[in-house]
Amino acid sequence: MSSEKGTQKSFISTQDWDKEELDKLLSLARDMKLNSKKYQNALDGKSICMFFYNPSTRTRNSTQVAAYQLGMLPTFNSIKDSWIGYKGSESIKDTAIVLARYYDAIGIRIFPNAVDWKYKEGNRIMREFSKWASVPIINFEDDQFHPLQALTDIFTIQEKKKETKGKKIVISWAYHPKPLPVSVPNSILLASTKYGMDVSLVHPKNYELDDEIMNLARENVKNCGGSVSVSNDIEEAYNDADVVYVKSWGSLEHYGNAKDEKRMRLTYRDSWRIKDEHLDYTKKDSIFMHCLPIRRNIVADDSVVDGKHSVVYDQAENRLYTAKALLYYLLKD
Numbered sequence: 170m171s172s173e174k175g176t177q178k179s180f181i182s183t184q185d186w187d188k189e190e191l192d193k194l195l196s197l198a199r200d201m202k203l204n205s206k207k208y209q210n211a212l213d214g215k216s217i218c219m220f221f222y223n224p225s226t227r228t229r230n231s232t233q234v235a236a237y238q239l240g241m242l243p244t245f246n247s248i249k250d251s252w253i254g255y256k257g258s259e260s261i262k263d264t265a266i267v268l269a270r271y272y273d274a275i276g277i278r279i280f281p282n283a284v285d286w287k288y289k290e291g292n293r294i295m296r297e298f299s300k301w302a303s304v305p306i307i308n309f310e311d312d313q314f315h316p317l318q319a320l321t322d323i324f325t326i327q328e329k330k331k332e333t334k335g336k337k338i339v340i341s342w343a344y345h346p347k348p349l350p351v352s353v354p355n356s357i358l359l360a361s362t363k364y365g366m367d368v369s370l371v372h373p374k375n376y377e378l379d380d381e382i383m384n385l386a387r388e389n390v391k392n393c394g395g396s397v398s399v400s401n402d403i404e405e406a407y408n409d410a411d412v413v414y415v416k417s418w419g420s421l422e423h424y425g426n427a428k429d430e431k432r433m434r435l436t437y438r439d440s441w442r443i444k445d446e447h448l449d450y451t452k453k454d455s456i457f458m459h460c461l462p463i464r465r466n467i468v469a470d471d472s473v474v475d476g477k478h479s480v481v482y483d484q485a486e487n488r489l490y491t492a493k494a495l496l497y498y499l500l501k502d
């Protein structure tokens with residue numbers, strides 16, 4: 170059997186890419202936001218297979234519209250309509266090789282519940298696709314990373330704050346009724362440290378992020394400047410922040426065991442619901458970010474999500490430009 174192991178460049182984590190390349194993506198996204206017409210049909214005749222094990226609003230639609238504006242064919246595939254969805258019916262290898270014969274890129278979303286909460290299994294499957302497909306694999310969010318979101322977040326911070334260096338970002342846990350993936354906090358932590366920000370990670374005890382990710386963040390600080398600190402105290406962490414990035418995530422100690430985690434999680438329901446008073450600890454012109462979807466008045470109050478600090482809709486809009494920039498960068502001959 171011949172191997173079709175890919176030599177193509179995939180986008181699975183921002184950590185896999187040099188900062189200079191990420192800078193190129195961001196610069197391209199800025200130009201695409203300003204000069205959309207310039208890129209119209211620039212990828213005419215190309216195609217992307219969008220493969221979803223889990224639901225999505227922003228990732229699916231921003232990529233679909235980005236592809237359309239570039240002249241591409243985007244197709245939506247639910248796992249339920251694929252043989253992979255019937256366990257044991259088809260291997261990742263065969264699926265990846267075959268899809269790569271039809272398409273120029275493959276985007277995949279795979280959350281922890283799609284891999285029975287076996288930690289990092291989603292990311293392993295993502296990399297397995299990348300190993301066999303002869304076209305780029307784009308991570309639409311797995312159980313470890315959400316690189317398109319992180320790229321958009323840096324884009325949005327640069328847009329609102331002009332630069333990242335010297336700016337303080339709080340990556341803040343918040344209450345949510347369910348344990349959510351760690352992909353977004355991991356990704357914004359890695360991206361913001363790569364962009365030299367002063368990062369203050371705040372969460373209750375027992376919600377520590379993976380040591381491996383923390384070590385990568387500290388390595389980024391060594392290489393790119395800035396700082397990273399961890400705290401369990403919201404007031405201290407939010408103090409003087411330029412950016413407040415709120416996201417809930419599940420405790421790794423109880424990973425895949427939501428029942429056991431629930432009692433601990435419930436104790437944080439009120440104290441870790443983000444309110445105006447929390448934003449008051451920050452700079453006057455600080456921005457409130459959330460990747461959405463957000464459970465209003467559970468994760469954060471309406472007055473925060475709709476308030477003067479909030480940039481959540483601009484952040485969501487920017488998903489379009491970064492998706493477009495990535496497709497163009499990966500697929501333009």
Ligand code: CP
Nearest residue numbers: 225226227228460461
């Ligand atoms: N932020 C984000 O990835 O949104 P969706 O889950 O709607 O794609």
